[in-house]
Amino acid sequence: MSGHATFEPKNPALKWFESRLPLVGLIHSSFIAYPTPRNLNYWWTFGGILSLMLVCQILTGVVLVMHYTPHATLAFDSVEHIMRDVSYGWLLRYMHANGASMFFIAVYIHMFRGLYYGSYKNPREVLWILGCIIYLLMMATGFMGYVLPWGQMSFWGATVITNLFSAIPVVGPTIVQWLWGGFSVDNATLNRFFSLHYLLPFMIAGVVVLHVWALHVVGQNNPTGVEPKSEKDTVPFTPYATIKDAFGMVCFLIFFSWFLFYIPNYLGHADNYIPANPLVTPAHIVPEWYYLPFYAMLRSVPDKLGGVLTMFGAIAVLFFVPWLDTSKVRSGAYRPLFKQFFWIWLAVCIGLGWLGSKPAEGGYVIAGRILTVWYFVHFLVILPLLGLFEKPKAVPASITEAVLGKNKGAAPASTGAQAPQTKG
Amino acid sequence: MSNTMSFRSIALGSLAAVLMLAGPAVAQEHGAPKPPREEWSFAGPFGHFDRAQLQRGFQVFKEVCSSCHSAHLFAFRNLAQEGGPGFTEAQAKAVAEQYQIEDGPNDAGDMFERPGRLSDHWPSPFPNEQAARASNGGAYPPDFSTLAKARTYEVGFPGFLIDIVTQYQEQGPDYIHALLNGYHDEPPEGFTLPEGAHYNEFFPGHAIKMPKPLSDGQVTYSDGTPETVDQYSRDVISFMMWLSEPHLEARKRLGFQVMIFLIIFGGLLYFTKKKVWRNVEH
Numbered sequence: 001m002s003g004h005a006t007f008e009p010k011n012p013a014l015k016w017f018e019s020r021l022p023l024v025g026l027i028h029s030s031f032i033a034y035p036t037p038r039n040l041n042y043w044w045t046f047g048g049i050l051s052l053m054l055v056c057q058i059l060t061g062v063v064l065v066m067h068y069t070p071h072a073t074l075a076f077d078s079v080e081h082i083m084r085d086v087s088y089g090w091l092l093r094y095m096h097a098n099g100a101s102m103f104f105i106a107v108y109i110h111m112f113r114g115l116y117y118g119s120y121k122n123p124r125e126v127l128w129i130l131g132c133i134i135y136l137l138m139m140a141t142g143f144m145g146y147v148l149p150w151g152q153m154s155f156w157g158a159t160v161i162t163n164l165f166s167a168i169p170v171v172g173p174t175i176v177q178w179l180w181g182g183f184s185v186d187n188a189t190l191n192r193f194f195s196l197h198y199l200l201p202f203m204i205a206g207v208v209v210l211h212v213w214a215l216h217v218v219g220q221n222n223p224t225g226v227e228p229k230s231e232k233d234t235v236p237f238t239p240y241a242t243i244k245d246a247f248g249m250v251c252f253l254i255f256f257s258w259f260l261f262y263i264p265n266y267l268g269h270a271d272n273y274i275p276a277n278p279l280v281t282p283a284h285i286v287p288e289w290y291y292l293p294f295y296a297m298l299r300s301v302p303d304k305l306g307g308v309l310t311m312f313g314a315i316a317v318l319f320f321v322p323w324l325d326t327s328k329v330r331s332g333a334y335r336p337l338f339k340q341f342f343w344i345w346l347a348v349c350i351g352l353g354w355l356g357s358k359p360a361e362g363g364y365v366i367a368g369r370i371l372t373v374w375y376f377v378h379f380l381v382i383l384p385l386l387g388l389f390e391k392p393k394a395v396p397a398s399i400t401e402a403v404l405g406k407n408k409g410a411a412p413a414s415t416g417a418q419a420p421q422t423k424g
Numbered sequence: 425m426s427n428t429m430s431f432r433s434i435a436l437g438s439l440a441a442v443l444m445l446a447g448p449a450v451a452q453e454h455g456a457p458k459p460p461r462e463e464w465s466f467a468g469p470f471g472h473f474d475r476a477q478l479q480r481g482f483q484v485f486k487e488v489c490s491s492c493h494s495a496h497l498f499a500f501r502n503l504a505q506e507g508g509p510g511f512t513e514a515q516a517k518a519v520a521e522q523y524q525i526e527d528g529p530n531d532a533g534d535m536f537e538r539p540g541r542l543s544d545h546w547p548s549p550f551p552n553e554q555a556a557r558a559s560n561g562g563a564y565p566p567d568f569s570t571l572a573k574a575r576t577y578e579v580g581f582p583g584f585l586i587d588i589v590t591q592y593q594e595q596g597p598d599y600i601h602a603l604l605n606g607y608h609d610e611p612p613e614g615f616t617l618p619e620g621a622h623y624n625e626f627f628p629g630h631a632i633k634m635p636k637p638l639s640d641g642q643v644t645y646s647d648g649t650p651e652t653v654d655q656y657s658r659d660v661i662s663f664m665m666w667l668s669e670p671h672l673e674a675r676k677r678l679g680f681q682v683m684i685f686l687i688i689f690g691g692l693l694y695f696t697k698k699k700v701w702r703n704v705e706h
């Protein structure tokens with residue numbers, strides 16, 4: 001998208017079209033000629049995997065809607081109708097439900113990748129922020145989707161989460177009523193969530209376009225964090241990245257299929273097979289796994305408004321990471337201290353996720369508080385200070401140097417240097 | 425015993441949920457033991473239902489459980505459906521005809537009863553939830569349509585991770601098996617059983633309103649299968665699992681085909697990728 005267009009159509013009809021709308025040229029420059037760093041590892045295949053999952057969610061979702069009924073008295077049975085009577089309805093439904101989890105697994109890996117290799121740093125701040133927006137939209141979409149089958153966890157999850165807004169001073173209760181479309185979670189709530197659940201994925205798709213556009217302006221980061229300096233440092237997207245992404249996707253699909261076909265209810269809650277009942281509260285109200293770290297933070301603050309602010313703050317802080325990280329060196333690979341703190345922080349996130357699934361009592365609350373504080377300290381104190389005090393390792397002069405240095409003697413330098421020019 | 429409707433507290437609307445955020449509003453679980461893991465024919469990557477077992481399970485459901493429990497998503501036609509108990513269509517029809525189904529209104533505007541058809545759903549034993557509660561000491565016998573998937577117990581760390589690899593998905597069946605075999609004639613000393621409740625080792629809180637539904641010799645099997653509570657429970661649970669997941673066999677079968685395809689395709693891609701990248705150090 002940023003003008004590597006070297007596409008010259010030979011076919012007269014295509015020539016005619018291209019001079020009016022250079023669509024094929026755009027695709028050519030974005031997915032064929034686009035130069036990608038030659039040293040990308042498999043953590044970089046998750047962008048493609050995410051696109052695949054978005055398409056998968058939209059396609060299965062649109063077909064589900066053909067059979068789904070958004071009404072408080074009919075929704076549960078209509079999902080069961082899909083599971084029982086619609087041809088391959090069980091496949092569609094399980095694909096969509098597990099696909100949402102896979103989407104989040106991929107997005108978390110994608111984000112951790114970005115945080116480790118410093119992909120948010122200058123000049124990729126806008127790219128990073130667009131990613132954070134996608135993540136926020138995904139959270140909203142997943143939450144509203146989970147309400148649609150109208151099981152017990154759908155209903156009570158929706159009740160708990162919408163009630164969070166009542167913590168806002170003065171206007172809180174009014175906002176909650178407005179969200180509900182009434183005085184409790186009910187049919188009106190289900191209908192608006194359904195509408196938004198259909199809408200948001202297309203907004204995500206829109207932001208994804210911006211995200212990819214921004215990517216193609218600034219180029220991909222790479223494990224060394226050193227920008228490509230010459231043609232030697234990059235390879236054309238096709239075939240190099242295409243084939244690697246395809247392989248990554250198939251591996252991911254194997255993982256997805258394991259859940260989809262063999263343990264399709266593992267990531268869900270048994271309670272959601274009980275139809276929603278406003279009069280019976282489940283023993284534990286637990287959100288979907290991908291919200292658990294935030295749920296743990298919410299519950300570790302004794303004050304409700306404080307908890308809500310902490311939870312949203314945990315996401316908001318991500319938007320500021322490009323400016324909180326003061327390091328001159330981009331990639332974590334050359335930052336010995338950062339590296340350790342990164343893994344500690346990752347463990348903290350996983351720990352919070354585990355605590356989110358536990359009842360909010362006793363030692364769990366104390367542990368939750370400690371980890372919540374650490375989460376914020378990492379971003380607000382450690383990241384800024386590390387950049388000032390850490391002594392980074394020597395950064396290679398170029399990607400090519402790093403690659404050839406790593407595999408010293410494995411191949412003559414000239415082989416590596418020339419190969420990228422040979423296409424196909 | 426998380427995820428069970430043990431605490432049927434009437435929530436004050438959303439208030440209870442808000443309180444839940446503030447602290448441990450949910451009482452700590454009464455220490456119900458973990459149900460033992462049983463062998464199920466439908467477990468694992470090649471799991472499938474045993475037709476004869478589903479037929480026996482249907483018999484137990486029909487003769488015992490269905491006098492209290494409904495199964496409103498269960499249609500007579502399902503009995504002859506692929507992947508199910510393997511009745512012929514004629515047999516399923518014969519079962520349907522044993523039941524009178526309300527239909528109508530007719531041209532005169534009246535509701536009337538007629539023998540069941542394949543497309544009819546299993547008639548519920550009570551006209552509504554209130555009637556069901558009134559006959560069961562205030563407790564509602566849950567609908568069987570999805571019940572086998574609607575119960576679980578907490579596995580804990582690290583078991584829950586191992587379960588991914590071993591494909592353990594039978595929490596519901598294991599719990600129900602433990603429940604049906606977990607009745608004690610007398611509650612342990614010091615336990616005061618509420619009026620109309622029965623002591624069950626595995627039910628959260630131990631006081632269940634369902635009287636012990638099965639006893640040895642209660643249902644007569646025509647195929648010589650032992651007529652014990654344990655066997656009845658295994659049979660009826662397999663039936664319940666099929667009712668909850670009628671396409672389980674098709675799912676696992678397709679899964680295997682997809683896996684084989686993906687692994688071969690992935691292998692080809694891997695070698696193609698190696699070939700493409702062979703001259704590029706990376």
Ligand code: HEM
Nearest residue numbers: 057058061062064065068093097100142145146148149201
């Ligand atoms: C960003 C992509 C999407 C995500 C993350 C997502 C997530 C979810 C989740 C978590 C559920 C609950 C699954 C369950 O437990 O049954 C759900 C249900 C549903 N979604 Fe989506 N969804 C997405 C896109 C879509 C789209 C584009 C549509 C329609 C155009 C759609 C239609 C539905 C319907 C009808 C249901 C209810 C049926 C069911 O519960 O399986 N979804 N979604």
